[in-house]
Amino acid sequence: SGVSRGSTFSVEKKVHVETELTERVLCEQLLSYLATEKDLIANGFPRPSAQVGTATIDYTNSRNKPRPINRISTNEFRCVCARCGNQFMMKESGLLAASECSYHSGRAHKHRDGGELLRSYSCCQEMGGSKGCQIAKNHVWDGLYPGRVHTGYVQTKRSMSAGLTEQKTDKVYAFDCEMCYTTAGFELCRITVVDFRLRVVLDMFVKPTYPVLDYNTKFSGVSKKDLDGVAMHLEDIQRHLLSLFTENTILVGHSLESDLKAIKLIHNRIVDTSLVFPHKLGPPLKRALKTLAAENLNLVIQEQLGGHDSSEDASVAMKLMLQKVKNDLTKAARKGSNSRLR
Numbered sequence: 001s002g003v004s005r006g007s008t009f010s011v012e013k014k015v016h017v018e019t020e021l022t023e024r025v026l027c028e029q030l031l032s033y034l035a036t037e038k039d040l041i042a043n044g045f046p047r048p049s050a051q052v053g054t055a056t057i058d059y060t061n062s063r064n065k066p067r068p069i070n071r072i073s074t075n076e077f078r079c080v081c082a083r084c085g086n087q088f089m090m091k092e093s094g095l096l097a098a099s100e101c102s103y104h105s106g107r108a109h110k111h112r113d114g115g116e117l118l119r120s121y122s123c124c125q126e127m128g129g130s131k132g133c134q135i136a137k138n139h140v141w142d143g144l145y146p147g148r149v150h151t152g153y154v155q156t157k158r159s160m161s162a163g164l165t166e167q168k169t170d171k172v173y174a175f176d177c178e179m180c181y182t183t184a185g186f187e188l189c190r191i192t193v194v195d196f197r198l199r200v201v202l203d204m205f206v207k208p209t210y211p212v213l214d215y216n217t218k219f220s221g222v223s224k225k226d227l228d229g230v231a232m233h234l235e236d237i238q239r240h241l242l243s244l245f246t247e248n249t250i251l252v253g254h255s256l257e258s259d260l261k262a263i264k265l266i267h268n269r270i271v272d273t274s275l276v277f278p279h280k281l282g283p284p285l286k287r288a289l290k291t292l293a294a295e296n297l298n299l300v301i302q303e304q305l306g307g308h309d310s311s312e313d314a315s316v317a318m319k320l321m322l323q324k325v326k327n328d329l330t331k332a333a334r335k336g337s338n339s340r341l342r
Helices: 002-018 023-033 037-042 234-244 256-263 289-297 310-341
Strands: 054-056 076-080 087-091 101-103 108-113 116-121 134-136 172-182 185-195 200-205 212-214 250-253 270-272
Touching (some): 185 256, 200 310, 250 256, 289 310
Parallel strands (some): 172 250
Antiparallel strands (some): 185 200
């Protein structure tokens, strides 16, 4: 029994040491969770294009597919509302005429009731096809349409520092973006980046390029007041990020394809918690970050009345992977100890 107690003490001590993660160890462990090129393409991540400054995006498996637009004149067109599905007229400078939008803010989920397969909305529990439970002053669109050329993209580069040190190559950040609806579709309005110790290294509001149709406050947490006087533009954010990230940096987040499209950034080393913790029914279904936080971290998130918080979402994505890696190291340490005891 003395050997058993001694071995138990030794294993516990080793596990404790290994779970005190350094950034380098974390990066090494995260390599096994990097999305493959096939993953990136299948999940609609922006990928390099032959033309500099553009990206290719595959929407085959996306739940939000490009919808046709009907161009009436040079700058006027009819498009489909991203919320209610009705058609409306718009031009790049703004709406031709505001018309009320009745929609459901939640998704329609299938469930069984007495053997019958039903669809109901997560926002109000009303049946599929029912009148919207939310009312907005006008329609919006996501800017996606067949044949769209995705311009304005930048790509992370190899560090220009001579004699690159391990500290500079072993970097990991989590980030999250908030978006609003403009006449060009979804546009970035806030971004938060946190490091592996959950310290905020970048948190900025961003002025959209085009006129805002809806601040999407229920989900973005961003209001008109937040963006009043903001001088930071997308191009400024891209410069900040390219000075912070290199092609070797590991970026962590939840459904990061949306965030990378918002900041128009092409990057290869991605750890996406929606892929690490997949939906039991498989793609294109994905588990919500809120669900993952509750199940894995015992955290309740996204409960603020003012909408989501990009700082909270970025931190939770990093916490999920920190816990995942620590659990991996603990299992490896126990397995190694058991092997020595045989």
